[in-house]
Amino acid sequence: MSAIVGHTMYILLSCAISLDGYLDDTASEQLVLSNAADLDRVDEVRSGVDAILVGANTIRRDNPRLSVRSPARRAAREAAGKPPTPLKVILSSREVPADAAFRADGESLISSGSLADVVAELAERGVERLMVEGGGRVLTEFLTTGLADELQLVIAPFFVGDTDAPRFVHDGQFPWTSRSRATLASVETIGNVALHRYLLSESAAHRHWLAHAIELSHRCPPSTTAFSVGAVIVDAAGEVIAWGYSRETDDLVHAEESALAKLAGDDPRLRTATLYSSLEPCSERKSRPRSCSRLIREAGIPRVVFALREPSTFVVGEGAEELTAAGVTLVEVPELADQVREANRLQLGLP
Numbered sequence: 001m002s003a004i005v006g007h008t009m010y011i012l013l014s015c016a017i018s019l020d021g022y023l024d025d026t027a028s029e030q031l032v033l034s035n036a037a038d039l040d041r042v043d044e045v046r047s048g049v050d051a052i053l054v055g056a057n058t059i060r061r062d063n064p065r066l067s068v069r070s071p072a073r074r075a076a077r078e079a080a081g082k083p084p085t086p087l088k089v090i091l092s093s094r095e096v097p098a099d100a101a102f103r104a105d106g107e108s109l110i111s112s113g114s115l116a117d118v119v120a121e122l123a124e125r126g127v128e129r130l131m132v133e134g135g136g137r138v139l140t141e142f143l144t145t146g147l148a149d150e151l152q153l154v155i156a157p158f159f160v161g162d163t164d165a166p167r168f169v170h171d172g173q174f175p176w177t178s179r180s181r182a183t184l185a186s187v188e189t190i191g192n193v194a195l196h197r198y199l200l201s202e203s204a205a206h207r208h209w210l211a212h213a214i215e216l217s218h219r220c221p222p223s224t225t226a227f228s229v230g231a232v233i234v235d236a237a238g239e240v241i242a243w244g245y246s247r248e249t250d251d252l253v254h255a256e257e258s259a260l261a262k263l264a265g266d267d268p269r270l271r272t273a274t275l276y277s278s279l280e281p282c283s284e285r286k287s288r289p290r291s292c293s294r295l296i297r298e299a300g301i302p303r304v305v306f307a308l309r310e311p312s313t314f315v316v317g318e319g320a321e322e323l324t325a326a327g328v329t330l331v332e333v334p335e336l337a338d339q340v341r342e343a344n345r346l347q348l349g350l351p
Helices: 036-047 056-062 071-079 115-124 136-144 202-217 255-260 268-272 292-299 319-325 334-343
Strands: 002-004 010-017 051-055 087-091 108-111 129-132 150-155 183-190 193-199 230-234 240-245 274-279 303-308 329-332
Touching: 010 036, 010 136, 036 071, 036 183, 036 193, 051 056, 051 136, 056 087, 087 115, 108 115, 129 136, 183 202, 193 202, 202 230, 202 240, 202 255, 202 274, 202 303, 202 334, 230 255, 240 255, 255 274, 255 292, 274 334, 292 319, 303 334, 319 329
Parallel strands: 002 329, 010 129, 010 150, 051 087, 051 129, 087 108, 274 303, 303 329
Antiparallel strands: 150 193, 183 193, 230 240, 230 274
């Protein structure tokens, strides 16, 4: 079975919480969970999306502007043909205050429809990147329905300690459990808070690990007779168990071959792992008796994700067809293909 990951709406959840998981306390004034540096980071993230969504309770409680604040970022959006601040989407079944701060600038949309209907409407409007900033019930619904691609979670170094305060998430059936975990993409210290980035969708995880494989391909020693390829093997728990790149250990070794050589052939993790390769695994090679597609089949790896079909510069590649015929699930992510071509400018004769 093979599939292609195409362009769909990317939904990013963003919030800051206390160490015990609260979005706010019960005081009349809004609790400050972040710091100036992180607020500037959030502003940068906002500048890169098409719409920002919150629930009505967030509007009534916090009265956010939901705007891009930096003049330079607003100007950059306008230079790119976009409005200075993203579309503001408010989920509400009743009237929102006329003097709400979000009305000060930019276009807004107030909807009482279901979450799926609102997302569909935004897609029809051409929204490709949606940022969801709260509150807890809205975040919970995005999480439990499996609509979110990424969670950017900032953790402040203190406790609220009040069960009456609004929580980050409510009760629900979440797709991620101890057996099926989200992908931790990064952890970053920003002053006295910590930013955790989690990838929540399969497509987001595919792009993340493929990007890692492409980074590895830039380590390859230069060659005019073989492609520069990176490969990463990730187990069922989302942990990297091996990686490699072309010509890593000798002039002839391929990326997938190098990664697989770092694991025992009977390693049980291989039977549920995913191999990410920047380029379609080879089906034929002059330098070794076994192709990479054969090595993958022999290892029992059930899924392979790649960004670019092998160009016929050196051989005619049929790795995808061979793997599919053997029952391996193939996923192609063509939106990253140009990055693979860039890593192989010399081999492809690109200017």
